[in-house]
Amino acid sequence: MTSSIRQPRIRRLNTFVEKVRAGGLEGVLHGPDLVTVLAPNNGAFAGREQSLGFEGKYILRGSATAAELRMSGSIKSLNGTIVRFAGSNGEIKVGRARLVRPDIECTNGVLHIIDLLID
Numbered sequence: 001m002t003s004s005i006r007q008p009r010i011r012r013l014n015t016f017v018e019k020v021r022a023g024g025l026e027g028v029l030h031g032p033d034l035v036t037v038l039a040p041n042n043g044a045f046a047g048r049e050q051s052l053g054f055e056g057k058y059i060l061r062g063s064a065t066a067a068e069l070r071m072s073g074s075i076k077s078l079n080g081t082i083v084r085f086a087g088s089n090g091e092i093k094v095g096r097a098r099l100v101r102p103d104i105e106c107t108n109g110v111l112h113i114i115d116l117l118i119d
Contacts, residue, residue: 012041013113016058023055028078034063035109038083038094044116057081057118063109066092066102083118095119 016039020026028035038058056079069075070087077083085094092099097116104111 012043013039015042015045016040016055020055025055025059025078028059029108032108033061035078036060036062036064036069037109037111038097038099038114038118039111040097040114040117041100044097044114048117055079057083065110066099066112069094069099069112081118 020029029037036059038060040058057077059078060075060083061078064072064075069085070092072085074082074084083094085092087093092102094114095116095118097114097118099112100115101113104113
């Protein structure tokens, strides 16, 4: 990953990046607005098929650290889905997914890598 969400270079996110491009949301990551991205790693897609349009629930308006997500309890995603956050024992979850690599700072927001798809 470079310093920007708009140029994802983390190999373990290839599947997510492909889905974002296919869903036409790459422009959101190129825009001037700050975003928070909950990016499922490649393993999260194993054996699961997601329809196009799912990507919007992984992108939140504004920049939020893991601690801010946990404190918020829930945030509305780009596609209108309410995404719920919880934390205990130093672990932060979004639904059943864990933030396995939180708080990757980027010039246009924050990236959090998660280990499962959000139901």
